[in-house]
Amino acid sequence: MTAFFQILIYGFGNPGREDDGLGIELARRLEDWSKKSGLPGITFDSNYQLNIEDAEVISEKDLVIFADASTEEIDDFILTKVTGENEVSFTTHAASPGYIVKLCADLFGKCPKVYLLHIKGYQWEFREGFSEKAENNLQKAFEYMKDYLVNLFNTEIRPT
Numbered sequence: 001m002t003a004f005f006q007i008l009i010y011g012f013g014n015p016g017r018e019d020d021g022l023g024i025e026l027a028r029r030l031e032d033w034s035k036k037s038g039l040p041g042i043t044f045d046s047n048y049q050l051n052i053e054d055a056e057v058i059s060e061k062d063l064v065i066f067a068d069a070s071t072e073e074i075d076d077f078i079l080t081k082v083t084g085e086n087e088v089s090f091t092t093h094a095a096s097p098g099y100i101v102k103l104c105a106d107l108f109g110k111c112p113k114v115y116l117l118h119i120k121g122y123q124w125e126f127r128e129g130f131s132e133k134a135e136n137n138l139q140k141a142f143e144y145m146k147d148y149l150v151n152l153f154n155t156e157i158r159p160t
Contacts, residue, residue, distance in 0.1 A: 009026075009031070009045075012047050017125065018125050022134060023067035028046070063115075064115070069120075076120055080118065082098050
C-alpha cells in the first residue's frame, strides 16, 4: 500500500487542565495505532494551541484533521469541515483552525482539506486526567478515526 496523499493529525489543548487535553491524547493514540497498522503517509503533531506557523505545516498536506476538546452542546464528538471563512467560536485557543486555513491559502496559495474533530469535554480544572464521560467520548472518537483512516486507504481515492 502506498500513500498517494499526505495526512496530518494535529491534536491541541492543555493536558494539565483535565478534559482540555483530549485532542492531544487522541493524536497520541492514533499515532501509536498507525505505527502498528502500517498506514503510510500519516504524520502527527500536537501543541497547547495552534500557531500561525502551523499554516506552513498544513500547506504541505492533502488532508488535515485537527482535534480539540469542546464545550459545545454535542453528544460525544463531531467532525466538521473547516474553511478559511469559518470562525470556530467554541475554542479559547488564540488561533482557530479556520484562521490557520486562511493563512495557509493567503501565504502559500494552497488549501488542503481540513476538518476539526470536536470531542466533548466536561471538566477543566488544573489537574491531569480525564473525566469518565470525556474518556468515553475520546474512545468513541478514536474508534471512529481508526475506521475513517482505514477507509481512506481502502478506497484508493483522494479525500473529499
